[in-house]
Amino acid sequence: MLKYLKQSIILTVITILMFGFGFPLLIWGIGQLMPNKSEGSPIIENGKVLGFENIGQSFTDDKYFWGRPSAVGYNAAGSGGSNLGPTNPDYLATVQGRIDTFMMKNPGIRKEDIPSDLVTASGSGIDPNISLQAANIQIPRISSVRKIPQAKLRELVEQFTEKPLLGFFGIEKINVLKLNIALDKLK
Numbered sequence: 001m002l003k004y005l006k007q008s009i010i011l012t013v014i015t016i017l018m019f020g021f022g023f024p025l026l027i028w029g030i031g032q033l034m035p036n037k038s039e040g041s042p043i044i045e046n047g048k049v050l051g052f053e054n055i056g057q058s059f060t061d062d063k064y065f066w067g068r069p070s071a072v073g074y075n076a077a078g079s080g081g082s083n084l085g086p087t088n089p090d091y092l093a094t095v096q097g098r099i100d101t102f103m104m105k106n107p108g109i110r111k112e113d114i115p116s117d118l119v120t121a122s123g124s125g126i127d128p129n130i131s132l133q134a135a136n137i138q139i140p141r142i143s144s145v146r147k148i149p150q151a152k153l154r155e156l157v158e159q160f161t162e163k164p165l166l167g168f169f170g171i172e173k174i175n176v177l178k179l180n181i182a183l184d185k186l187k
Helices: 002-032 089-105 132-136 139-146 150-159 176-185
Strands: 042-045 048-052 129-131 173-175
Touching: 042 176, 048 176, 129 132, 132 150, 132 173, 139 150, 150 176, 173 176
Parallel strands: none
Antiparallel strands: 042 048, 129 173
16 A cells, blocks of 8 residues: 555656646747747837737727627637527627627628628637728728728728738738727828
8 A cells, every 4th residue: 555655646746747847848948939939929119018919909999990809808818709609699699789889880881791700709709810801891980080091091901911821721811909000100
């Protein structure tokens, strides 16, 4: 019995050292080899961190492009989806509320023209990107509020459109934070 207890203690100590210290240090070391040293790709302007390239933020002011809704309040520490199915009444009410808000702030837009990424949260809840369609549908609102010609806003959207990986993996997407930072710089 004492022999098995000693083996169990040794195995426990080895496991704690390997998975409690060794593995995290290995992952940290690999992260240090990455371009941003696994610091989350901060976007820094004038020495101030404005946000992170890979973490969505809430933009609700009419003068900005709105990003994808978040099921976790854009909290990267607790990322995740709502886990509500497409027939769940609470989920449907939430999506309908987002549709109603979008239509109220963007007059003249038909419900069926609203891209799904503007009214549904991503699986992570912190998606920083929207589709090209989602950006373009917001141009009239932003143009009206900021008094910037729509053509100039279309050029800005095109400038910040990221093409699919290797030309066919994924969709065209736009990082909302980067786009809104550039939008603030437009005259």
